[in-house]
Amino acid sequence: MAISTDKTLVMARIVSEHCDLHPDLDALTFVNVTSNGSLSEEVRTYQQLWDNGQRIAAALDREHMIEGEAFGLLMHNHPEFVDAMVGASITNTVFVPIDPRTKPDKLSYMLGFSECRGVIVADYALGSLLSALEALPALKWVWVLDSSGHGAGIDKDTLLHSSLCRPLDVIYSNPVTDITVRANDPLAPMQYLYTSGTTGDPKAIVVPHVRFSGNATMGELFGLRPGDRPYTGLSLTHANAQIITLGMGLYMGLRMVISRKFSKSQLWNITRHYGCTSFNLLGGMTTAIYSEAERDDDADNPVRFVLSAGMPANLWDSFQQRFDIQIFEFYGAAEGGITINPPGVGPKGSIGKPLPGMEARILDDNDRECAPYQAGEVVFRSVVEETPLKVHYLKNSEASRKKTIGGWLRMGDMGYCDEAGWLYFMHRSGGGVRRNGDFIDTAAVEKILAEHSAIEDVFVYGVPATSGAAGEKDLVAAIEISSEASFDKFAIFEYCRERLDNNAVPSYLQIVAAIPKTASEKPLERLLLDSFSSVNPDVFTRQ
Numbered sequence: 148m149a150i151s152t153d154k155t156l157v158m159a160r161i162v163s164e165h166c167d168l169h170p171d172l173d174a175l176t177f178v179n180v181t182s183n184g185s186l187s188e189e190v191r192t193y194q195q196l197w198d199n200g201q202r203i204a205a206a207l208d209r210e211h212m213i214e215g216e217a218f219g220l221l222m223h224n225h226p227e228f229v230d231a232m233v234g235a236s237i238t239n240t241v242f243v244p245i246d247p248r249t250k251p252d253k254l255s256y257m258l259g260f261s262e263c264r265g266v267i268v269a270d271y272a273l274g275s276l277l278s279a280l281e282a283l284p285a286l287k288w289v290w291v292l293d294s295s296g297h298g299a300g301i302d303k304d305t306l307l308h309s310s311l312c313r314p315l316d317v318i319y320s321n322p323v324t325d326i327t328v329r330a331n332d333p334l335a336p337m338q339y340l341y342t343s344g345t346t347g348d349p350k351a352i353v354v355p356h357v358r359f360s361g362n363a364t365m366g367e368l369f370g371l372r373p374g375d376r377p378y379t380g381l382s383l384t385h386a387n388a389q390i391i392t393l394g395m396g397l398y399m400g401l402r403m404v405i406s407r408k409f410s411k412s413q414l415w416n417i418t419r420h421y422g423c424t425s426f427n428l429l430g431g432m433t434t435a436i437y438s439e440a441e442r443d444d445d446a447d448n449p450v451r452f453v454l455s456a457g458m459p460a461n462l463w464d465s466f467q468q469r470f471d472i473q474i475f476e477f478y479g480a481a482e483g484g485i486t487i488n489p490p491g492v493g494p495k496g497s498i499g500k501p502l503p504g505m506e507a508r509i510l511d512d513n514d515r516e517c518a519p520y521q522a523g524e525v526v527f528r529s530v531v532e533e534t535p536l537k538v539h540y541l542k543n544s545e546a547s548r549k550k551t552i553g554g555w556l557r558m559g560d561m562g563y564c565d566e567a568g569w570l571y572f573m574h575r576s577g578g579g580v581r582r583n584g585d586f587i588d589t590a591a592v593e594k595i596l597a598e599h600s601a602i603e604d605v606f607v608y609g610v611p612a613t614s615g616a617a618g619e620k621d622l623v624a625a626i627e628i629s630s631e632a633s634f635d636k637f638a639i640f641e642y643c644r645e646r647l648d649n650n651a652v653p654s655y656l657q658i659v660a661a662i663p664k665t666a667s668e669k670p671l672e673r674l675l676l677d678s679f680s681s682v683n684p685d686v687f688t689r690q
Contacts, residue, residue: 203234430457460496
């Protein structure tokens with residue numbers, strides 16, 4: 148049951164209203180794939196979310212956190228992550244979600260720049276945090292989550308290493324308080340959400356409460372129905388999982404399922420086990436899922452549709468048919484701007500059209516609107532002049548100004564539109580792969596390689612061309628080989644020649660243990676570039 152809109156300006160009020168309506172509903176089931184491949188779970192009812200949020204809020208008060216101050220959340224998807232979001236909302240403090248794989252130098256930057264006064268950290272990320280402490284004199288407290296659930300995950304000696312640390316279990320053992328929700332301004336910061344920082348230090352987006360709660364009301368526009376059970380394996384440190392699954396699910400009162408980490412091999416087992424009717428994925432996940440060996444029961448699943456951001460056009464039909472699901476394509480960014488392409492509405496391969504209240508355009512370098520099929524930058528603006536789209540990067544007014552210069556929200560993505568106004572994504576600005584004068588459809592190359600029985604995952608990118616031609620790139624296929632298969636470079640190159648145009652056959656095969664990815668499962672091209680070398684023994688040149 149969705150709740151009223153007049154009292155849902157902040158997350159804590161959404162949880163509170165549901166707690167009054169159905170306190171014992173299992174709102175969130177967190178799933179972990181154990182070392183033997185079985186599934187373990189932790190459940191949060193609305194009553195538990197509210198009670199634990201109150202415990203977190205009381206502990207934040209005891210740490211003398213005042214309204215508007217920030218603390219870090221450094222963990223994978225655990226129930227305590229959402230408890231902390233509720234606690235922050237009650238106390239009107241600001242949480243800063245950070246990928247727990249973040250290295251100490253970058254971690255010290257992110258926590259320091261956002262002026263975090265404390266951190267809630269999972270035990271497996273504690274070592275990196277302790278290594279960063281010397282550069283974080285403003286950090287006054289650290290609460291450590293035991294990820295094992297029974298005390299085995301925390302090294303007591305490590306805890307004693309720093310007087311700042313104490314087990315999170317101590318806070319959960321306290322009685323439930325009754326703190327009134329203090330976050331009453333919908334425009335006040337809810338969180339600082341860092342960008343990926345692929346071209347420098349990441350920027351921190353100041354995300355107000357209204358962006359979370361406002362987007363949470365759009366579940367029905369995104370195909371969700373009462374009684375649906377949405378699933379995600381994306382990280383809650385990313386806007387996609389926070390809004391598309393958690394926010395919309397909370398607002399509609401749905402029973403959500405969230406994996407601690409994404410598992411392509413367990414995806415369909417999880418959706419079957421819990422009766423999940425939808426899940427959300429990003430482009431980097433699509434190829435990984437499709438690369439899994441075909442099974443007789445691929446289509447035997449309860450999923451009605453997939454909320455996809457970046458489904459390659461050439462994979463669209465194959466993915467739908469193999470798994471007997473529909474594709475609901477959408478596009479957006481944490482800073483704003485959304486398009487949707489519901490099943491059967493727009494052309495396959497299109498990212499859709501903007502939601503009511505917004506307009507989208509494709510602009511050239513001189514801010515002139517591009518003709519149909521002409522490539523340019525994707526931009527958005529509000530159709531109501533009195534409410535322009537705004538972006539606020541923490542301590543970076545210049546980047547904030549540039550992001551919306553001329554009244555347009557600049558997405559930094561290249562795309563085009565057709566005669567009917569349907570939008571198509573191409574690549575990040577400056578990120579296309581041009582070879583021998585033609586732009587290569589890397590998604591098409593990935594699809595072909597993903598269908599090879601020996602390949603577990605693949606990502607195709609470009610490196611500066613050995614020819615030295617300006618703007619030209621040679622094609623690299625980074626591939627993860629199945630543990631049950633033997634690698635034969637000649638056979639894979641021949642496989643590509645038989646199925647691809649000569650210009651699309653990779654120049655190099657780069658063998659990796661796993662494709663490095665962000666918390667949102669996007670391949671980290673820069674890490675692959677760093678490790679790429681034509682003389683690397685794991686890099687094989689096309690013959």
